[in-house]
Amino acid sequence: MSKEITARSQDYAKWYNDLVLKGGLADYSAVRGCMVIKPYGFALWENMRDVLDRKFKETGHQNAYFPLFIPKSFLSKEAEHVDGFAKECAVVTHHRLMNDPNGGGVVVDPEAKLEEELIVRPTSETIIWNTYRDWIKSHRDLPLLINQWANVVRWEMRTRLFLRTAEFLWQEGHTAHATAEEAIAETVQMLDVYADFAENFMAVPVVKGVKSPSERFAGAVDTYCIEALMQDGKALQAGTSHFLGQNFAKAFDVKFSNKENKLEYVWATSWGVSTRLIGALIMAHSDDEGLVLPPKIAPLQVVIVPIYKGEEQKAALDARVQVIMDELKKAGIRVKYDDNDNARPGWKFAEYELQGVPVRIALGARDLENNVAEVARRDKKTKESLSLDNLSGQIIDLLDDIQTSMFNKAKEFQQASITKADTFEEFQAILDGKAGFVAAHWDGTAETEEKIKELTKATIRCIPLNNPQEEGKCILTGKPSKERVLFARAY
């Protein structure tokens, strides 16, 4: 028993860390706040990235790459934008090192000070819009639909593996449009892409909504988001899509000639999801035995463990497994045959459960005689004996079933975790009890929102799209309100 996982009920934060570290997803690094994403964790990210990248291209976007460094002056061109990021920027001030004349190793060469300091991008709106000015002249250049896969740096006070690190990987889409309507449609379209990805690939149900003004992206007119719910009842913002209006076009003077040959500022969007999604995935599905990964993005979907006495039995198993492997691989299933002789079956079972591999096939000499295999599903921790006839077909169906069943389980939990509150007492009792989302009336002011946050640590996660309109009174001030908004404590 080498890899004990702290129980969720005992210490949720420690449980999460155990899964990331012992599940082999990531490690702490020598740099404060930064992590090393290990091969298994990166394989997970690659699968997520590939699906999203395909969806971006299907919706007409192209990938490009913009510089890591942003001239300091760019950042200050959009007033709200700089306000939002100024406190968490890494700044490059010099471009050369030298040997310490006093023999203390390398030091920064004071002669090599940069004329204009460079900011390590916390997000790329400014450098991109500075470029778009040159790219966009006519309505024929629009829409401009660009995405970039990149790393960004935000100097966070307090970091957590995957959920909040000083450097993280993400994609950021930046689009330019001729009209506001078109830009809003793009913003909503990409929100739908994110929601579809979260629900149908990660099996994580989300609420689509709009952020309140105080939770809005710095420089946006409207921020749309998908909000996921973790098993401890805390919400997690899983993706955002911003309608930027003409804010960046004006700041960077990006104009186009319309059909009437009149100059107009373009309309913008930006949207992103990050390696934070991996944190969401872990906290939405996993259990006290380890990770539980949805088949569609699991690095490894099926593992086959042989059980044998002696070389003769092993050879017979090898031959049969080869057939199963070929069939599964032909169907595009990511499968591994673990015939490593150093670890015994029980050890492998525990290890693959920790790593969240959706399906495990155990095959022994006895099984061959009976023409069956023992098939275990990670999500429900059940085992059944399946016939070797058309085993691969049954496995493919099982993977589908696991995917659906994981989503349904999470969806049920989410639905059961949206609670209405009509008084402040109820509101607080729910937060301190089962937590989750609380649907409550709010008078629409930033002051009330701030006061509620102060009193309860809960924030407005979003105003759901297609939110039912109903008359009510703000839970804090009693002022009239026409709809409920979703509050929660959040990551």
Added chain:
RNA sequence: CGGGAUGUAGCGUAGUCCGGUUAUCGCGCCUGGUUUGGGACCAGGAGGUCGCAAGUUCGAAUCUUGCCAUCCCGACCA
């Protein structure tokens, strides 16, 4: 960045209060053998800047100061 806790081999730890031979134990690792249906067993072996740096002392894992890292709780945030 404030408050609290922790830091001894890859992991988990004893020893720290009250300084004193060669730093304890388990897991893991290496070699050989027996094993293999839920984290195997036997035998032998390797592995340590006791978080880092100064200081006190004849002598520091142990005492003092500073620093670093991680975790928890706040403020900030995807």
